[in-house]
Amino acid sequence: MKIVYCLIDSSRSGGMERSICSKANYLADVMGYDVTIITTDRKGKSNFFDFSSRINFIDLGINYDELETLPVFKALCLKLKKRKLHSSRLTAILSEIQPDISISTYTHELSILSEIKDGSKKIAEIHFCKPYKSIEYSSDSIPVLKRIIAIAGEKRKHRYINKYDVFVVLTEEDRKRWSEVKNVKVIPNLLSFYPSVQSLCMDKRVISVGRLTRQKGYPLLIEAWQIVAKKHPEWQFAIFGEGEDKDMLNGMIRKAELMSISIHPPTSNIIQEYLNSSVYVMSSIYEGFGLVLTEAMACGLPCVSFDCPSGPSEIIKDGEDGFLVKTGNIEELAQKIILLIEDESLRAEMGRKAKVNVQRFFSECIMPKWISLFNEIISSGK
Numbered sequence: 001m002k003i004v005y006c007l008i009d010s011s012r013s014g015g016m017e018r019s020i021c022s023k024a025n026y027l028a029d030v031m032g033y034d035v036t037i038i039t040t041d042r043k044g045k046s047n048f049f050d051f052s053s054r055i056n057f058i059d060l061g062i063n064y065d066e067l068e069t070l071p072v073f074k075a076l077c078l079k080l081k082k083r084k085l086h087s088s089r090l091t092a093i094l095s096e097i098q099p100d101i102s103i104s105t106y107t108h109e110l111s112i113l114s115e116i117k118d119g120s121k122k123i124a125e126i127h128f129c130k131p132y133k134s135i136e137y138s139s140d141s142i143p144v145l146k147r148i149i150a151i152a153g154e155k156r157k158h159r160y161i162n163k164y165d166v167f168v169v170l171t172e173e174d175r176k177r178w179s180e181v182k183n184v185k186v187i188p189n190l191l192s193f194y195p196s197v198q199s200l201c202m203d204k205r206v207i208s209v210g211r212l213t214r215q216k217g218y219p220l221l222i223e224a225w226q227i228v229a230k231k232h233p234e235w236q237f238a239i240f241g242e243g244e245d246k247d248m249l250n251g252m253i254r255k256a257e258l259m260s261i262s263i264h265p266p267t268s269n270i271i272q273e274y275l276n277s278s279v280y281v282m283s284s285i286y287e288g289f290g291l292v293l294t295e296a297m298a299c300g301l302p303c304v305s306f307d308c309p310s311g312p313s314e315i316i317k318d319g320e321d322g323f324l325v326k327t328g329n330i331e332e333l334a335q336k337i338i339l340l341i342e343d344e345s346l347r348a349e350m351g352r353k354a355k356v357n358v359q360r361f362f363s364e365c366i367m368p369k370w371i372s373l374f375n376e377i378i379s380s381g382k
């Protein structure tokens with residue numbers, strides 16, 4: 001079977017890229033499928049994650065990221081030209097490959113792929129919750145025009161979803177939001193890894209992993225850590241990630257004189273960083289799933305997370321292998337971290353349960369859902 005994934009940039013270190021890597025590797029190495037990943041903005045960069053050598057990569061050279069620094073109206077004009085080029089090049093590649101299944105990751109190709117008549121069945125998968133744009137652009141600091149354009153563009157994208165054979169979301173919570181879509185399936189992310197060892201939860205370190213952007217809510221987490229650090233100054237807090245908010249976050253840390261917080265670049269050896277920690281914290285204001293939660297749990301860490309839309313409540317069993325906190329509640333977030341710091345036996349017990357409970361996201365549990373879906377839409381013509 002020939003499978004094509006459409007992605008912006010496979011060299012990125014985000015959760016979506018990690019998820020696509022895990023699925024594509026399984027399809028290529030375990031199932032023996034012919035897998036191709038088509039990108040628009042890779043620009044010859046090396047992949048961050050360890051993709052299988054059996055996977056083919058093609059970059060279309062569209063480079064949508066060039067629009068980010070342009071004035072709004074100039075960016076809109078150039079975007080139209082880039083979309084026309086994107087459509088032309090993607091059509092040519094798909095006509096050459098002749099895939100059985102073509103998959104949109106709900107990025108630039110969403111409105112393009114569904115219109116291409118190459119004979120392949122079309123699947124769209126989204127790695128965010130439905131209201132992510134309205135949450136992302138709710139801040140008063142974002143210019144009104146930029147906010148209007150972003151939210152209108154998102155609503156425009158919704159019109160194309162029913163043109164796909166199947167629309168895949170990551171959580172049951174999000175499936176309920178897409179009631180207007182005729183063929184929604186829920187398939188959660190699979191575990192990225194499951195080490196044979198686990199953290200003993202004895203190191204005096206809390207960890208968080210994610211892009212340094214507004215979505216991840218790190219300003220809220222830094223405020224929470226101020227409360228934690230007053231009671232437990234000997235504990236360290238390590239953040240792993242890159243992003244546009246790095247300077248702002250470092251400024252907050254310096255201003256608060258929080259010497260116990262450190263920000264590190266993404267690492268390919270994140271497993272060891274989890275194992276060297278005792279608690280995982282996620283302060284996102286929205287997610288699609290929360291893949292990092294499953295990674296931390298696989299390493300035996302109890303997790304404390306905002307109960308944001310969507311994902312944490314379908315991963316963490318509140319009070320059993322971690323804690324869910326009302327989104328934005330800084331005091332409660334801090335108190336749950338403090339509880340785990342002060343109760344060593346609870347921390348260790350939750351970590352052990354986390355490692356067991358997260359097994360439901362093993363590849364052998366998740367990937368058969370994808371294989372079944374592929375076979376179903378090919379054989380039925382739906």
